[in-house]
Structures are given as structure tokens and as C-alpha cells.
Amino acid sequence: MVSEYLKQNTAEYHDAAEKLFNSEKIFNKTFTLEDYKKIIGTNYLMLLHSEDKIFNQLSDKFSEKLQLGDRKKLPLIERDLASLALESQSISHELDFTNENEALGAMYVIEGSTLGGNVIAKQLSKTEGFDDVTFNFFGCYHENTGPMWKNFKEVLDTEVAEENYAEVLSGAKKLYMFLLNVN
Template sequence: MPYESSSPPTPSVLNELRSGTRTLHVALEKRLPFFSDSLDLQRYTRLLAAYYGFYQAMENRLEHSTLIPPGFDLHARLKTRALVQDLRALNISPRSLSLCPALPQLGSEASVLGVLYVLEGATLGGNILRKQIAERLGLQAHDGCAFLYVYGEATGRYWKSFLDFLCAVPLDARARDEAVKAACSTFSCFEQWLERQEVLL
């Protein structure tokens, strides 16, 4: 861990991220069709294609950013390749898909952490969605559901290690505010993109 301190890490940044994004998080969850009676294989495929358009653009920006906090293994957390695997299994060419043009700004390490908080949290929630897709559509990781189970049985451990990392980074009040704003922007950009792709309820 690159950020070591003699005192226990404060969870304030986590609390601020949770409270600051709660409204946006709940609003988006209500509009996602994973638990809708209208969800069929065609709609699921369109949803994954929209996810790809956002994740490919967002992860590409992260990969080219010089603001990734020291010691954070970004490449172990990338999820676009799982989306590519799913889309190909569902006979969709990723090269034919549009990419999201409006993304949250990465102006500091704190803003990067805010974005990562949303992406990693979505991966944790994906484990629940994976079970729903398996029951409804009969898909597993090898034939269209790799993205929702990208960390496999290590999902909980990956989430905990991310939170440990997040809470160990020394962030002052201004930096915490930057993290929350970036997290909120991530939710907003993602929802607006999904809206444009007409995949939300």
C-alpha cells in the first residue's frame, strides 16, 4: 500500500462519496431494465452495447491519465475486455458501436478515485445482476455474462481492497469534494449516455 500512516485511515471520503452519490445512484438503478419484465435477449444485448460505449471510452481515458494514484493496479480493474467477450458471444462487433463522447473530467487523483468508486461499486452490484440474467436468459460468463461477473468469486475481495486503498489515500476537504463531484459526474454521464442509447426504462 503506497499510502501509509501511523493513524487509522478515516472513512470520511467513503461516507461523503456514499451520501453525495446516493440520489443519483438510486435514480439510475430504478431505470435500468435488468429486473424488468421487458428484458429479453435483444434488450440485454442492446444494454451491453451501450455499456461498452461508456466503459470503452472511460477506461481509455483512465489508461491515458497521468493521475492514477500510485500503487493502484488499474489494469487489473479494466472491464472493457469482458464486454467485448460478451458482445462477440452475442454476435455483435464492438467496432460497429458508438462511444460515449461526454465523460467526467479527470483533473486530479481525487477525481480519478471518484470515478473508480462508481465503476468498482457497479462491479459489486453486477454480481446480483449476473444471477438475474442467468435465471432470466440462461446466460453464463462464457456466453454473454462475463462483464457482470468480471471478478468472479473474488468480487467481494476486490471491493474491499478498493475501499482499503481509497480510505488510505490522504485527501483533504477540497480533494474529497473533487472525488464526490467526479463520482456524481460519472453517474450523470453514464445515465445520459444510456438515455441516448434508448436502453433505460
């Protein structure tokens, strides 16, 4: 199953992202509003430079099976940027996906961050200093987070042939590298 293959082969990138964003501070309640602004700003740049490219690479089959219209996150994180009074930034390097498999790999990273973001939003909503924060991006699927992740993984696992695993992994690595180097 490609979802397990991706999980195993991107673990080091996932861990690096958690370290970059000081994730351990979220659970010991020392995460600050500045830490949160950094994570939102970086995720905004990732979505700004990847979401449309990913969606444009996916065929109608995936658009329908993955309910892509319900997975748009850029408008949500733009609301978070505005509520935090953050300026939109630009980056110095481009991001491209050469085919549908790479786009699916990149989408794996974004959907995974949504799964983790739901946990982050719940934790931070109980942390001092986050009373007025709206978690538009991290709470985007609300109570449907689990079902949306499950749907994504099922579609990946049933639609991606084993000979395409390397391309899917390539897309995931591209997006992780972009995220880790955007600052």
C-alpha cells in the same frame, strides 16, 4: 471515510441508473435479452470513454495499491459486445477528469457497478433466455468480487484526505451523468 461520503452523495445517481436499466426486472425475472443489450452497450460506452482516462490520471502509488492491471474491464465488455452481436457506437459528448481525485471518484462508480454486476450475472444466469450469455464484464472478478471491492474502498478511505472529498465526488458525478445521458 470517503467511501461512505460517496455512497451517500451519489445515491440519487445510483437509483437513476437502476431505473434507466430496469433493474427491478432482473429480480422478478422479466429482464429480457434486449434489456441486457442496452445495459452492456451503455456500460461499454462508459468504459470506452473513461477507463484509460481514469487509469492515466492515477499515480504509480494507486496503480500498485489498486492492482490496476487486474481492474481493466474494457476488453471484457468488448467480448460481451461481440457475443451479443452489438455494434460499437460512438457518443456526442466527451468525458474528462481533471485530476487524480476525480479519477478515483469515477473509478468508484465503475467498481461499484462491478459489485452490482456480479449480483446481476448470478440472477440472470438463472433467468430464461440467458443460457448462452457469457458474463465477461459483470462476472469479471468471479469469486474475488468482494475482496476487490473491499481493497478499493480501503485504499480510497486511507489515501484520500477529507479536503479532497468534493473532487472525488465531482469525478463520480461526472461519470454517473455520462452514463445516464449516453443513450
